[in-house]
Amino acid sequence: MRVAVISAEAVPYSKTGGLGDVAGALPKALKAVGIDSLLITPCYWQTKGEYIWHTAIDDLYVNWRGGTYHAKAFYSEANGSPTFLIDAPSYFHRDSIYGYREDHERFAFFSHAALTLLRRLGTAPDIVHLNDWHTGFAAVEIAESRRWDAFWRNTRTVFSIHNMAYQGGFGSEELWKFGFGSEFARNAFAFNGYASAMKAGLEASDTLSTVSRRYGYEIQTPENGYGLDWLTRLRADRLVGITNGVDYEVWNPATDPELPAHFDANDLSGKAECKRQLLDEFHLPVDLSRPVFASITRLTDQKGIDLMMQVAGEILATGSYIVSLGSGEKRYEDFWQRLRDHAPRQVGIYRGYNESLAHRIEAGADMFLMPSKFEPCGLNQMYSLRYGTVPIVRAVGGLDDTVENWDTVTGTGNGFKFGPYRADRFLERIYEALFAYADRDSWQRIQRNGMSIDNSWENAARKYVELYNWTLRL
Numbered sequence: 001m002r003v004a005v006i007s008a009e010a011v012p013y014s015k016t017g018g019l020g021d022v023a024g025a026l027p028k029a030l031k032a033v034g035i036d037s038l039l040i041t042p043c044y045w046q047t048k049g050e051y052i053w054h055t056a057i058d059d060l061y062v063n064w065r066g067g068t069y070h071a072k073a074f075y076s077e078a079n080g081s082p083t084f085l086i087d088a089p090s091y092f093h094r095d096s097i098y099g100y101r102e103d104h105e106r107f108a109f110f111s112h113a114a115l116t117l118l119r120r121l122g123t124a125p126d127i128v129h130l131n132d133w134h135t136g137f138a139a140v141e142i143a144e145s146r147r148w149d150a151f152w153r154n155t156r157t158v159f160s161i162h163n164m165a166y167q168g169g170f171g172s173e174e175l176w177k178f179g180f181g182s183e184f185a186r187n188a189f190a191f192n193g194y195a196s197a198m199k200a201g202l203e204a205s206d207t208l209s210t211v212s213r214r215y216g217y218e219i220q221t222p223e224n225g226y227g228l229d230w231l232t233r234l235r236a237d238r239l240v241g242i243t244n245g246v247d248y249e250v251w252n253p254a255t256d257p258e259l260p261a262h263f264d265a266n267d268l269s270g271k272a273e274c275k276r277q278l279l280d281e282f283h284l285p286v287d288l289s290r291p292v293f294a295s296i297t298r299l300t301d302q303k304g305i306d307l308m309m310q311v312a313g314e315i316l317a318t319g320s321y322i323v324s325l326g327s328g329e330k331r332y333e334d335f336w337q338r339l340r341d342h343a344p345r346q347v348g349i350y351r352g353y354n355e356s357l358a359h360r361i362e363a364g365a366d367m368f369l370m371p372s373k374f375e376p377c378g379l380n381q382m383y384s385l386r387y388g389t390v391p392i393v394r395a396v397g398g399l400d401d402t403v404e405n406w407d408t409v410t411g412t413g414n415g416f417k418f419g420p421y422r423a424d425r426f427l428e429r430i431y432e433a434l435f436a437y438a439d440r441d442s443w444q445r446i447q448r449n450g451m452s453i454d455n456s457w458e459n460a461a462r463k464y465v466e467l468y469n470w471t472l473r474l
């Protein structure tokens with residue numbers, strides 16, 4: 001079976017969030033279970049030169065907006081599997097990866113260029129695995145072309161929803177510019193009087209997946225469907241949930257090169273050294289008996305930062321430390337700055353994106369806070385579990401699927417979770433965690449329960465292979 005994964009971001013070439021982690025890791029994991037896979041992603045200005053091995057295609061002519069766009073395709077295997085990076089400077093050489101008025105045009109182009117590239121490579125894949133709204137355009141193009149174009153006749157599409165909140169909306173009058181003039185295409189994109197690339201992907205793909213089982217149900221509700229819940233309900237028989245894997249080659253406290261000391265479930269002693277150095281790195285006085293609460297996240301409304309704002313004072317009142325890594329909305333950045341100014345001996349902040357520091361925080365912290373409003377899968381709670389850092393999360397999406405409540409009677413569970421989006425419920429779990437932390441045996445039990453869980457990509461890749469096989473049989 002040949003699979004082409006198409007994604008707007010992929011590690012190590014580019015990343016703004018979980019989508020990048022998944023799209024980078026999945027092709028490698030598929031290869032490991034015997035699937036012939038390749039990845040297609042844009043070459044951004046941010047893509048490091050060291051990851052570009054050579055130019056595979058110097059003259060990738062893409063029919064575009066009534067003319068021809070002269071793009072290139074670079075080749076790399078920096079993510080451990082064959083990758084083509086589409087080079088189209090006017091679209092992708094910009095200060096940031098997303099956030100432009102014409103994002104829909106940039107990714108409509110990317111989708112079309114990716115399919116042009118596949119055709120140029122000569123053999124159509126059995127499965128084209130699309131990801132989020134950026135690639136919804138390709139779902140429509142394949143569904144439409146395969147009616148008359150022998151090249152695509154046997155190709156099937158899988159569309160993965162990583163985040164339903166971003167839908168790639170734009171004015172329907174632009175559709176024809178991108179080659180979507182037919183009634184079929186216009187219907188696929190049509191959504192409340194404008195065009196939605198997410199809706200097109202949901203409608204035109206052969207099968208759908210979400211990045212956790214619970215999120216698969218949640219997007220069928222008005223609260224998380226963003227106006228498209230009727231469509232996900234309609235297509236529920238074609239929708240499966242597969243929890244993202246963790247790349248344990250990158251996230252392994254026993255070998256992680258970013259850490260000052262190493263540890264595993266049998267010997268946790270190195271974690272204390274990681275904690276000492278973490279406090280030092282944040283210029284905090286070192287007192288190892290006090291717990292360190294951590295947060296690593298994009299500072300957006302989705303991540304429940306307003307709940308964090310409501311409980312931070314109470315956490316500090318217990319004498320604990322809080323460290324935060326992240327950037328995003330100004331009001332949340334300001335909050336962290338104010339908290340740090342208020343308690344400089346207990347609060348450490350780093351505003352920005354820092355992969356290496358993320359590893360050291362996961363290793364050095366005691367508890368990880370993730371009170372998300374919604375969370376399609378969430379990766380940090382899974383990294384935390386492996387690093388013996390106990391997650392305190394809201395029971396939504398992938399957080400609910402991967403974190404199990406600690407039970408003092410049975411000694412089972414790996415973290416703490418709460419339901420309603422309310423600060424008092426969050427705080428209850430925080431106090432419960434502090435109570436458990438005070439008892440060394442209980443705490444180590446919780447840590448070990450979490451560290452022994454296998455959220456590897458191998459498991460996830462096998463489920464994707466099942467999904468692909470099912471899709472081909474439909």
Ligand code: ADP
Pocket residue numbers: 016017018019021296297298325326327352353354355358377378379380381
């Ligand atoms: P989302 O995709 O919604 O941002 P996920 O938890 O699925 O949330 O994935 C977030 C990924 O981005 C994780 O790998 C996390 O470590 C990383 N991340 C987020 N913010 C930062 C940051 N400021 N510095 C380093 N890594 C970050």
